[in-house]
Amino acid sequence: xxxxxxxxxxxxxxxSVFATGQVPDYLIFxxxxxxxxxxxxxxxxxxxxxxxxxxxxxCGSTACWRGYKAIWELKNDSLYLREITSCHKDCGLxxxxxxxxxxxxxxxxxxxxxxxxxxxPQGKQVQYIHMGYASIYERELHISFKSGLKTxxxxxxxxxxxxxxxxxxxxxxxxxxVQDTLFYQVQQKVDWDTTKTAWYNLCAEKYILTYxxxxxLKKVWVDWDGETFREKIDDWWWNMTDDKKCRRTIKKALxxxxxxxxxxxxxxxxxxxEIFYDRKTGKLELWKEFWMEQx
Numbered sequence: 001x002x003x004x005x006x007x008x009x010x011x012x013x014x015x016s017v018f019a020t021g022q023v024p025d026y027l028i029f030x031x032x033x034x035x036x037x038x039x040x041x042x043x044x045x046x047x048x049x050x051x052x053x054x055x056x057x058x059c060g061s062t063a064c065w066r067g068y069k070a071i072w073e074l075k076n077d078s079l080y081l082r083e084i085t086s087c088h089k090d091c092g093l094x095x096x097x098x099x100x101x102x103x104x105x106x107x108x109x110x111x112x113x114x115x116x117x118x119x120x121p122q123g124k125q126v127q128y129i130h131m132g133y134a135s136i137y138e139r140e141l142h143i144s145f146k147s148g149l150k151t152x153x154x155x156x157x158x159x160x161x162x163x164x165x166x167x168x169x170x171x172x173x174x175x176x177x178v179q180d181t182l183f184y185q186v187q188q189k190v191d192w193d194t195t196k197t198a199w200y201n202l203c204a205e206k207y208i209l210t211y212x213x214x215x216x217l218k219k220v221w222v223d224w225d226g227e228t229f230r231e232k233i234d235d236w237w238w239n240m241t242d243d244k245k246c247r248r249t250i251k252k253a254l255x256x257x258x259x260x261x262x263x264x265x266x267x268x269x270x271x272x273x274e275i276f277y278d279r280k281t282g283k284l285e286l287w288k289e290f291w292m293e294q295x
Contacts, residue, residue, distance in 0.1 A: 022132050023064040023087050027118060028073040037121060037133035040079065040114040041070050047113050053084060056098040061087065068098070072111070072118075074143070077150040079118075081109040112148040122155070126162040138162055167265055174262050175271035176292045182209075182254060182273050183286040189253035192277070192284050203246035204284065206274035213267065215260030220251040223272055 024035040045051050053068060064087035071083040084098035100107050123138025136158055144152040192202060210219040222243055259269075274287040 021063065021128070021130065021135060023069055024133070025070040025072060027120065028071070028082065029120070030074075033071075034120050036072070037119040038117065039066060039070070040072065040111055040116070040118070041068070041081070041084070042066065043116065044111075044113045053098040054102040056084070056086070056096065063087075074150065079111040079114060079145055079148045079150070081111055110148055111145075114148050115146050116144070118143045118145070126158060127165050136161055136165070170265055171269055171271055172291060174259065174264070174269060175273070177262060178257075178259055178271070179273065179286060179288060179292060181257060183275065185257055186250060186253045186275060187284060190249055194277075194282070202277050203249050204275045204277040205243075205246060206272065206287075207247075207250060209254070209271050209273050211259055211264065211269045211271070213264055215258045215262070215264060217251060217254050217257070218268070220247045220254070222247070223274075 024037060025039055025041075026033055027036045056068070067087060068084050069087055070081060071085070073080045073082050081100065081104075084100070086096055100109055103109075119133070120141040120143070121135070121137035121139075122141055125135055125137055127136045129135045138158055140156045140158065142152075142154055142156060143150060190203065194202070206223040208219075208221045208223045209217060210221075212218050272289070274289075276285045276287050277283075278285055
């Protein structure tokens, strides 16, 4: 009982952590209490056709659509339901527990209805995803069950995903730091006089700039929804377009700029850079994505 009270207090505290995601169930497991990105009770509701908790005052929200939090225990390779409690205390309803005895005829509920996996996130959160339990952690422990009995347990590493996300985040940081410098450089080194060049032929585009490990600019490509045009079509067609001239123009302007002082990734660094010509004002503008404007 002492463990249950401790868990409930922990759930109330951790609401803020999962406030914009789904509030998880919890599992008492190997002397610890861990969040699980699975809801075994939903299988019970599906199989029995029941959806209401007897004498239960629940409180749902966008962070807890199911309206409850369940506490489970893995004991002797068997899965038990120990408690069901309402999600929140801040919606005007008192936190209350469901009566397991009325629901199941016993307080010692063996989850014999559950066949599937419990997913336990482990390590640091690598990326928050605003959807259900989609956030990514360094590792995932998968525990498989058949009719409430554990059949398998394995740990899955998300290190490759974590490395990719870390690289993308670092490239974003670098892009944010160098935007103003790059823009100043192209303003000074490129002729933007529309009396000589029609506005629609100006090289005001969104580019992908590729730097090597030494911080030297190696390639400039037009950004097409996060990809270079070369990744979409054959080189021969691409090389026939006028954009090749713009890529060369931008590369020539930015070549003197080195970014080797920014702790670059081990391999190449790709950053986005977008310039726009405003016909109304006759001025060249630097367009920054929303994340570049954030502190």
